[in-house]
Amino acid sequence: MANGTWKIARGKGSPQLSIAIVAVLAAVLVVLGRAQSTLFDRARTYFSDATAPMLESARGPVNGIGHWVGGLGEIFVIYSENQKLKEENAKLRQWQNAALVLEQRLKRYQLLLNAVPDPSLSAVTAHVIGRANRPFLDTMILDAGKDQGIKPGEAVVDDRGMIGRIYLVGRHTAWVILLTDLSSRIPVAAEPGHIQAILSGDNTGTPSLETSKPGVILKVGQQIVTSGDGGLLPAGLPVGTVTWDGSQFRASLLADSTAADDVRILDLRTPPEQPPTPAATDLPVAAAGLQPLAPAPNTSPSTQVKPLQMPPGMAPPANPAAPPGAKPGAQAAAAPAPQDAEQDH
Amino acid sequence: MNDRLGMSFSGSVGSALPFICGALGVIIANVPISFLGGLVPSPLLAFMPVYFWCLVRPDLMPAPAALALGAMEDLLSGGPMGIWALSFVVSYAMIDRERDGFAGLSGIGAIVGFSAAMLVAETTAFLVVAATHETFPPLAPFVLQAVVTIVLYFPGLSLLNLIHHRLVGPLRSDF
Numbered sequence: 001m002a003n004g005t006w007k008i009a010r011g012k013g014s015p016q017l018s019i020a021i022v023a024v025l026a027a028v029l030v031v032l033g034r035a036q037s038t039l040f041d042r043a044r045t046y047f048s049d050a051t052a053p054m055l056e057s058a059r060g061p062v063n064g065i066g067h068w069v070g071g072l073g074e075i076f077v078i079y080s081e082n083q084k085l086k087e088e089n090a091k092l093r094q095w096q097n098a099a100l101v102l103e104q105r106l107k108r109y110q111l112l113l114n115a116v117p118d119p120s121l122s123a124v125t126a127h128v129i130g131r132a133n134r135p136f137l138d139t140m141i142l143d144a145g146k147d148q149g150i151k152p153g154e155a156v157v158d159d160r161g162m163i164g165r166i167y168l169v170g171r172h173t174a175w176v177i178l179l180t181d182l183s184s185r186i187p188v189a190a191e192p193g194h195i196q197a198i199l200s201g202d203n204t205g206t207p208s209l210e211t212s213k214p215g216v217i218l219k220v221g222q223q224i225v226t227s228g229d230g231g232l233l234p235a236g237l238p239v240g241t242v243t244w245d246g247s248q249f250r251a252s253l254l255a256d257s258t259a260a261d262d263v264r265i266l267d268l269r270t271p272p273e274q275p276p277t278p279a280a281t282d283l284p285v286a287a288a289g290l291q292p293l294a295p296a297p298n299t300s301p302s303t304q305v306k307p308l309q310m311p312p313g314m315a316p317p318a319n320p321a322a323p324p325g326a327k328p329g330a331q332a333a334a335a336p337a338p339q340d341a342e343q344d345h
Numbered sequence: 346m347n348d349r350l351g352m353s354f355s356g357s358v359g360s361a362l363p364f365i366c367g368a369l370g371v372i373i374a375n376v377p378i379s380f381l382g383g384l385v386p387s388p389l390l391a392f393m394p395v396y397f398w399c400l401v402r403p404d405l406m407p408a409p410a411a412l413a414l415g416a417m418e419d420l421l422s423g424g425p426m427g428i429w430a431l432s433f434v435v436s437y438a439m440i441d442r443e444r445d446g447f448a449g450l451s452g453i454g455a456i457v458g459f460s461a462a463m464l465v466a467e468t469t470a471f472l473v474v475a476a477t478h479e480t481f482p483p484l485a486p487f488v489l490q491a492v493v494t495i496v497l498y499f500p501g502l503s504l505l506n507l508i509h510h511r512l513v514g515p516l517r518s519d520f
Contacts, residue, residue, distance in 0.1 A: 019438045022408040026431040029416065030473060033426025040426040047420045049373060058376045130375045132422035135467075135486035137472040139423035141375070168423070175423050182482055203486055304502045
């Protein structure tokens with residue numbers, strides 16, 4: 001442990017000058033990192049893609065040691081832990097039954113109300129190959145990237161709840177910014193009551209909660225879920241519960257980022273909203289019962305329609321698309337797209 | 346000729362070993378493992394070789410190498426660029442300035458010297474983060490990271506001594 005036993009070999013030239021130049025370079029790096037973050041993000045993804053095999057190979061043995069060391073401590077509490085888990089399991093089974101009943105009821109109500117179906121979610125499962133828990137950041141590296149269809153902004157969940165979101169994607173690696181990170185901000189809602197709030201990470205285990213509207217007060221124990229505002233994250237992902245630390249509301253997270261080995265990346269595919277196709281009766285000219293003065297020019301002879309000839313003195317029909325005496329089937333065929341209108345009932 | 350080439354190759358490996366140790370420290374510190382359930386931040390393993398070789402063989406760990414290791418730490422940890430790079434270099438400058446004092450320390454004194462260098466690195470990182478985020482981050486995680494790294498320097502120092510004695514010296518043959 002003695003440093004003094006070593007012969008100190010100094011380099012040639014002026015080391016102080018060299019250090020000064022390197023210090024200036026480091027300062028420039030900080031400034032450039034702020035100004036040209038895209039450039040460094042690209043370098044970062046290349047670097048993570050290149051080091052991914054090393055991280056993956058180091059993950060196995062180190063994880064084994066970690067589980068072994070963690071397991072040693074758990075031996076002493078295994079009996080009480082087992083009893084507690086049994087009780088918890090029984091309660092969870094009750095909740096599962098209740099959830100299944102409620103899920104069926106919800107589906108029935110949605111059917112009755114003809115509600116817009118929830119956006120479809122597809123997921124990619126990935127291994128955690130890197131994790132940085134630094135004083136000012138909390139990130140993860142996953143072994144899935146562009147090749148697996150991962151995109152920035154997608155939500156990352158473990159088996160308990162949301163853990164973070166993707167912020168950088170390489171070819172076969174992706175970076176996750178965890179909910180506890182100093183830069184993390186996501187829109188959430190506290191249930192019941194659907195109180196909108198922002199979940200802000202501050203590098204502690206419990207991110208802070210700020211309500212969007214002043215005067216709205218959260219309650220300890222309320223469930224926090226993603227609100228889905230902005231359309232990037234799916235709504236309703238479980239996040240945690242509201243707690244109070246004596247000065248502000250915080251979120252006790254459900255997900256455990258330190259224990260997560262495999263996570264799922266959710267791809268929110270919101271179907272683009274299509275405006276309903278107007279029926280013939282919705283068109284202003286037709287709704288007013290007016291006939292066009294001159295038929296619209298039609299260059300295609302195969303689709304030319306002969307103008308309707310009305311006998312003298314007879315008023316034109318209210319709906320030109322459905323002439324009097326026309327069969328219901330014929331009216332449906334004449335209308336451009338009645339399906340959308342019918343679906344609204 | 347072959348002997349000369351062989352000597353030159355082993356010498357290069359010996360010279361590169363301090364930097365390789367630092368790079369390994371960067372990778373190991375980012376492996377997803379948490380022995381204490383994430384209660385404390387990951388140790389700054391890459392800083393140990395920087396401090397050690399900056400003291401005993403600064404020609405094997407020059408300032409640009411410290412900058413490169415700090416930049417690697419920034420890249421792989423996913424944080425804002427340049428924070429650890431600047432911290433390592435500022436700390437390196439302090440060690441370089443006080444090298445005679447630090448090199449004379451032994452036993453617990455050597456750990457105290459490392460603690461002082463660690464304090465400089467963490468303080469620099471804290472200030473840069475405060476400047477770049479325009480808000481003061483919580484101080485406790487910085488202190489905890491410093492404490493964890495200092496505790497791990499006890500076994501780390503033995504390992505680095507071993508590498509220096511058994512590998513770097515014989516490979517370079519000018520030890």
